Structures are given as structure tokens and as C-alpha cells.
Amino acid sequence: MNPPKKKKTVAACQALLIIDGADRVSKVDPIRWPASRPDPAILPTRPSRRTEPMGARTRPAGRGSSPFVGRDPEVAELVAGLADALAGRGELFLIAGEPGIGKTRLVEQVEARALERGARVAWGRCWEGGGAPAYWPWTQVVRALAAPTAASRARATTGPGPMVPPLPGVQGEGPAAAAGPAGPEDRLSSATDRFRLFAEVAAFLEQAAAAGPLVVVLDDLHAADPASLLLLRFIAGSLRTVPLLVVATYREVEAQRRPEVVEALADLVRDGRTLHLRGLDRDEVRRLVEGLSGTTSSDEQVADLVRATGGNPLFIREVVHLRMAVPPGGAPARTVPQGVRAVIHQRLAALEAGTVRVLSVGAVVGQEFDRLLVEQAAGLDAIAVGEALAQAERSDLVGRVPGSERRCRFTHGLVR
Ligand SMILES: Nc1ncnc2c1ncn2[C@@H]1O[C@H](COP(=O)(O)OP(=O)(O)O)[C@@H](O)[C@H]1O
Numbered sequence: 001m002n003p004p005k006k007k008k009t010v011a012a013c014q015a016l017l018i019i020d021g022a023d024r025v026s027k028v029d030p031i032r033w034p035a036s037r038p039d040p041a042i043l044p045t046r047p048s049r050r051t052e053p054m055g056a057r058t059r060p061a062g063r064g065s066s067p068f069v070g071r072d073p074e075v076a077e078l079v080a081g082l083a084d085a086l087a088g089r090g091e092l093f094l095i096a097g098e099p100g101i102g103k104t105r106l107v108e109q110v111e112a113r114a115l116e117r118g119a120r121v122a123w124g125r126c127w128e129g130g131g132a133p134a135y136w137p138w139t140q141v142v143r144a145l146a147a148p149t150a151a152s153r154a155r156a157t158t159g160p161g162p163m164v165p166p167l168p169g170v171q172g173e174g175p176a177a178a179a180g181p182a183g184p185e186d187r188l189s190s191a192t193d194r195f196r197l198f199a200e201v202a203a204f205l206e207q208a209a210a211a212g213p214l215v216v217v218l219d220d221l222h223a224a225d226p227a228s229l230l231l232l233r234f235i236a237g238s239l240r241t242v243p244l245l246v247v248a249t250y251r252e253v254e255a256q257r258r259p260e261v262v263e264a265l266a267d268l269v270r271d272g273r274t275l276h277l278r279g280l281d282r283d284e285v286r287r288l289v290e291g292l293s294g295t296t297s298s299d300e301q302v303a304d305l306v307r308a309t310g311g312n313p314l315f316i317r318e319v320v321h322l323r324m325a326v327p328p329g330g331a332p333a334r335t336v337p338q339g340v341r342a343v344i345h346q347r348l349a350a351l352e353a354g355t356v357r358v359l360s361v362g363a364v365v366g367q368e369f370d371r372l373l374v375e376q377a378a379g380l381d382a383i384a385v386g387e388a389l390a391q392a393e394r395s396d397l398v399g400r401v402p403g404s405e406r407r408c409r410f411t412h413g414l415v416r
């Protein structure tokens with residue numbers, strides 16, 4: 001990729017950080033409390049203005065009025081896991097899928113159920129922009145759980161709460177007070193110190209959960225630092241007897257690119273259950289579009305949208321908004337919406353130059369293309385095209401046409 005193009009892609013990736021879940025970012029706090037259950041006052045420590053409103057939160061933030069469709073089996077599995085956790089048998093769930101497919105939104109659905117049932121929910125979001133301190137997602141979780149609420153301060157009668165583990169930044173005032181960036185220079189470099197810290201975090205969570213069932217969400221685990229992944233492995237191994245549900249989301253393709261994430265996931269899948277999110281089906285797409293636009297859609301329009309978006313709710317939302325912006329009688333928009341563009345750019349940025357070239361040639365041919373034709377048009381040999389297509393397939397950008405050796409198809413019309 002040439003430098004200006006790379007610069008553009010980086011800009012697109014930065015845009016993605018805002019776009020992916022943008023409808024929540026500003027509103028989401030790391031912990032939410034159930035409406036009906038008063039704060040169990042696990043940790044009466046220094047008051048924090050920033051955390052005060054969380055105690056008053058009665059419903060998950062960020063869902064707005066946009067309808068939630070589909071995902072019945074996944075919601076059912078997660079709610080069953082939640083019931084187990086409430087009964088004292090903790091569990092780990094891993095939710096995997098491409099950007100925009102609805103991982104975070106699914107967790108928010110479960111969060112709502114958890115709050116209704118009197119559990120507390122603490123979020124740790126992994127930071128993809130680089131420079132986050134080691135343990136950043138856990139720091140957010142522990143900070144949120146350690147923060148006193150208005151109710152606990154008003155009572156001020158409880159004894160000492162569980163020991164807050166000395167994660168970087170937990171006792172301080174934010175990331176600036178934390179240790180340096182995540183990496184091999186991790187402050188707690190000795191294995192013994194690390195083990196002690198892990199045991200302290202596990203004990204802290206156990207005590208917090210003893211005061212009331214707990215849901216810990218680790219969002220975008222593919223971007224977690226190695227120490228956080230190791231800590232999750234440690235925690236996951238001892239969930240069975242704790243009323244604690246841990247839900248972690250990750251993007252499969254990004255996860256595959258980081259060996260430490262691959263290794264952690266290989267271990268975590270043994271301790272937990274994995275839910276792979278795929279595109280919404282036709283009926284669900286119809287309901288989503290109709291919910292977003294407030295108008296009915298023809299079968300043809302729905303089929304078009306399924307073809308273009310692969311059932312990705314983020315893509316659908318963006319396309320619907322773009323179409324709604326067209327004045328009555330105006331020509332339908334031909335451009336790819338900005339949010340979709342950013343997601344696609346990010347996915348293409350990770351590919352080898354040869355793969356992008358093969359996809360570009362394929363895109364000229366059409367939604368479906370013949371690999372032989374692409375070989376000839378791109379001037380590449382069969383091996384090079386085979387490798388490129390294999391990479392594109394691993395990245396979920398193209399798939400084989402069933403029953404054909406040579407034909408491939410773009411998974412989303414928008415990618416093309
Ligand atoms: N099942 C769903 N029904 C309706 N909207 C959804 C659904 N899943 C996701 N969305 C919407 O699609 C967008 C992307 O979802 P999000 O959960 O942020 O994706 P991910 O976390 O997988 O990147 C959000 O606007 C979200 O509200």
C-alpha cells in the first residue's frame with residue numbers, strides 16, 4: 001500500500017473507533033446498578049464524583065429507540081448462563097463476530113436482564129488505539145466496582161470492603177496515574193508478583209460477587225494487552241463457585257492476527273462457551289429496516305439489503321440512514337455510507353497488497369467472480385491468487401460459491 005493510501009486508511013480506522021458503537025460511547029459508564037436492589041456497599045472508599053451517577057442508573061445506557069431484532073438463541077443461552085451465575089455457578093461466555101455484527105448490543109440485552117434480576121454489571125473496554133496501560137480493561141472493572149455510590153456513602157456504616165487489587169491506575173485518578181503502556185516492560189514482571197496480583201483480583205471479584213451477583217463485560221478482547229488476557233484466563237478457571245458471569249466479546253479476524261490472543265482464546269474456549277454471531281436473516285433484516293425507517297419494505301428491497309450488507313446490523317443502519325436522507329423523489333444514494341466505509345477500510349487495511357489487488361479485480365467482475373478470470377486480469381499465477389483468496393476468506397470478505405471450484409463471491413455487496 002502506498003503511503004498516502006495508508007494514511008487514508010489509518011484515518012478511516014480512527015474514524016471506526018468513533019463509529020463502532022458510537023451511539024453508546026458517550027453514554028456508557030463502566031458499571032450499572034440494578035434499579036430494585038440497593039447498593040450492597042462493598043467498598044466504602046474515597047468519594048468519586050465521576051462515578052456518582054452510576055449508582056442511580058436504572059437501565060442500560062445507549063439503547064435508545066433503535067429496535068433490537070433476532071439473536072433469540074444467543075440471548076436465551078446468555079440468560080441461562082446468567083441464571084446459573086445468579087444461582088452461584090459462574091460462567092464465561094465469549095461472543096465472536098465481525099465489526100458491527102452486534103456483539104456489544106447483544107451484551108447490552110443481557111445486561112438489561114441482569115439488572116432486572118438484581119445483578120450489577122461492570123464494563124471493561126479494551127482500547128484499540130494503542131498506548132493503554134497494562135490491565136486497562138480490568139482496571140475499569142475494578143475501579144467501577146470499587147467506587148462508592150451515593151447510597152453507600154449515605155449509610156457509611158459498613159465495615160472495610162474487600163482489598164482493592166493494586167492494578168495500575170485503580171488507586172489513582174485515571175489512565176495518567178497508571179503504569180506505562182502494556183507490554184513486556186509490564187511493571188509486575190516477576191511471575192510471583194503477577195500471580196499475587198491475579199489472586200488479589202480474583203479475591204476482590206469473589207467478595208464483590210458475594211455482596212450481590214455480578215456481570216463483568218470485557219468488550220473487544222481482541223485488543224486486550226497480554227497481561228489482561230492472562231488475568232482473564234486465571235479468573236475463568238475459578239468461576240464455577242462464584243455468582244459471577246463474565247462475558248467477553250472479540251472480533252475473530254483481528255483476534256487471529258495476534259498470537260497472544262489466539263493462545264488465550266484457545267485456553268478460554270475450554271472454560272467457557274463461545275457464541276459466533278453471523279449476519280441477520282432476511283426476516284430479521286426486514287424487521288430492523290422497518291423499525292429504523294418506520295416504513296415497510298418490499299421483498300426485493302429486503303433482498304437487496306441482505307445482499308449488500310450480509311445482514312450486518314451496523315451496515316444496515318448506515319444504509320437505511322443514508323437512504324432516509326434522500327429527499328422524496330430524489331435519486332437513491334449511490335455512495336457507501338461513511339460508517340460502512342470505515343469498517344471496510346479497516347478490514348482491507350489488514351490484508352496483503354496482493355490480496356487487495358485480487359479483490360479489486362474481482363470487484364470489477366462483479367459480486368461473484370471466477371478465479372481463473374481474476375488470475376488472467378491481475379496477471380498473477382494460480383498460487384498467488386489462491387493465497388490471496390484464502391486470506392480474504394479468512395477475513396470473511398469473500399466465500400466460495402457452493403458447488404463450484406472456481407467461483408467466489410463477496411460476502412457483502414458493500415465490500416465490493
Ligand atoms: N440485533 C440487533 N438488532 C438491532 N440493532 C442491532 C443489533 N445488533 C446490533 N445492532 C446495531 O448495530 C450497530 C452495531 O452493533 P454493535 O453491537 O456495536 O456491533 P459490534 O459490537 O459487533 O461491533 C449498533 O448501532 C447496534 O445498535
Ligand SMILES: [Mg+2]
Nearest residue numbers: 020021103104
Ligand atoms: Mg462492539
